[in-house]
Amino acid sequence: MENLRVLLVDDETELVETLAERLELRGIAARAVTSGEDALRLLLDQDFDVVLLDVKMPGISGLDVLKLIRRQRPRTQVILITGHGSAEDGESGVRDGAFDYVMKPIDIDTLVGKMKAAARKARGLVRP
Amino acid sequence: MKETANVALEDLTFFGIITAGISHELKNVATIINESAGLLHDLSLGAEAGRRPLDPARTKKLAADIARNVDRSVATLNRMNRFAHSVDEPRRRADLRDILQDTLELAARFCSVRGVELQVSLPDQPVPVHTYVFGMHKALFTSLQILVLDGEGVLPARLSLSREGDTACVRMHRGAWATGDEASDRRTSLERLMAELGGDVTENPDDAGRQGLVLHIPVES
Numbered sequence: 001m002e003n004l005r006v007l008l009v010d011d012e013t014e015l016v017e018t019l020a021e022r023l024e025l026r027g028i029a030a031r032a033v034t035s036g037e038d039a040l041r042l043l044l045d046q047d048f049d050v051v052l053l054d055v056k057m058p059g060i061s062g063l064d065v066l067k068l069i070r071r072q073r074p075r076t077q078v079i080l081i082t083g084h085g086s087a088e089d090g091e092s093g094v095r096d097g098a099f100d101y102v103m104k105p106i107d108i109d110t111l112v113g114k115m116k117a118a119a120r121k122a123r124g125l126v127r128p
Numbered sequence: 129m130k131e132t133a134n135v136a137l138e139d140l141t142f143f144g145i146i147t148a149g150i151s152h153e154l155k156n157v158a159t160i161i162n163e164s165a166g167l168l169h170d171l172s173l174g175a176e177a178g179r180r181p182l183d184p185a186r187t188k189k190l191a192a193d194i195a196r197n198v199d200r201s202v203a204t205l206n207r208m209n210r211f212a213h214s215v216d217e218p219r220r221r222a223d224l225r226d227i228l229q230d231t232l233e234l235a236a237r238f239c240s241v242r243g244v245e246l247q248v249s250l251p252d253q254p255v256p257v258h259t260y261v262f263g264m265h266k267a268l269f270t271s272l273q274i275l276v277l278d279g280e281g282v283l284p285a286r287l288s289l290s291r292e293g294d295t296a297c298v299r300m301h302r303g304a305w306a307t308g309d310e311a312s313d314r315r316t317s318l319e320r321l322m323a324e325l326g327g328d329v330t331e332n333p334d335d336a337g338r339q340g341l342v343l344h345i346p347v348e349s
Contacts, residue, residue, distance in 0.1 A: 012156055012159070012160060014160045014163075014164070014193055014197070015156070015159055015160045015163055018160070018163040018164055018166075018167050018190075018193070019163050021167055022163065022166055022167050022170055025167075025170050025171075025174065056152070056241055057241065058240040058241055058242075058243055059243050061241070083152050083155045083156060083159075085151065104155045104156065104158070104159040105155070105158050105159040105162035105163075106159060106162070106163070108166055
């Protein structure tokens with residue numbers, strides 16, 4: 001997949017910065033922000049294939065950000081990050097339009113696989 | 129009998145909220161450590177394969193990130209341990225500042241995900257109390273719930289502890305308080321908890337006219 005662009009959104013600064021660097025090493029262009037508000041601002045004028053979005057954040061919640069992204073940027077695919085012990089939050093997010101979800105701690109290979117699949121959908125390379 | 133069952137359920141619910149917050153915090157820390165260790169591994173593989181040299185400054189920073197997050201997890205575990213032992217004795221001597229500080233830390237996520245910033249002021253001198261520590265945690269947390277869920281308007285919300293003679297006062301202020309069944313239940317629950325702890329709760333606006341709650345707790349002489 002050429003020039004995969006992802007936006008990482010989590011209120012844990014160290015997490016998003018480190019994850020962005022790991023993704024860059026794998027050839028993925030990653031931008032990191034620490035709030036839903038910042039993510040929505042950035043999405044107004046920048047295009048991303050995939051948004052990796054924490055479900056629980058201070059301010060606007062991940063699930064509310066998901067709904068706004070679905071309206072503003074319907075092609076952009078969202079992968080949720082959940083810190084819950086069960087898959088409940090993630091599955092509820094998928095019902096609300098998320099492409100998929102990952103659970104903390106994150107397995108990088110699984111995440112990259114899901115990001116590539118989400119980007120193929122964002123670029124219309126697979127049927128929805 | 130029904131009242132005892134309700135109190136037991138309330139205790140369990142409180143325990144659940146606190147432990148959910150702790151597990152969330154520990155999972156975040158584990159995730160950061162996992163990513164930092166993963167990045168160290170990625171960079172080492174890159175150096176091994178001759179793609180790029182290992183930068184000592186970057187390596188040291190990542191090791192420091194891991195160490196800092198291990199400290200963060202230990203602090204959380206210590207708080208969790210103190211909280212778990214708060215049920216051990218029906219009453220014991222404690223510094224109310226420590227109990228309040230632990231409650232605030234345990235409830236930090238509860239407040240922050242709801243966008244409520246707290247401005248906290250604690251005295252320099254100890255505030256000794258002889259109390260049921262778990263009950264005091266619960267009363268303070270119920271107060272925070274009122275402040276966060278039922279408080280309206282002005283932020284940051286203010287919370288202060290002071291000693292006034294034989295009484296410790298925990299004051300909380302926001303613009304106004306919401307009404308409704310849930311808010312009323314929380315208020316009733318707080319009044320009962322404070323009575324069980326030998327104190328009480330009153331409503332007092334501050335000098336700026338913000339609505340406030342004041343918890344009065346007897347201080348051990």
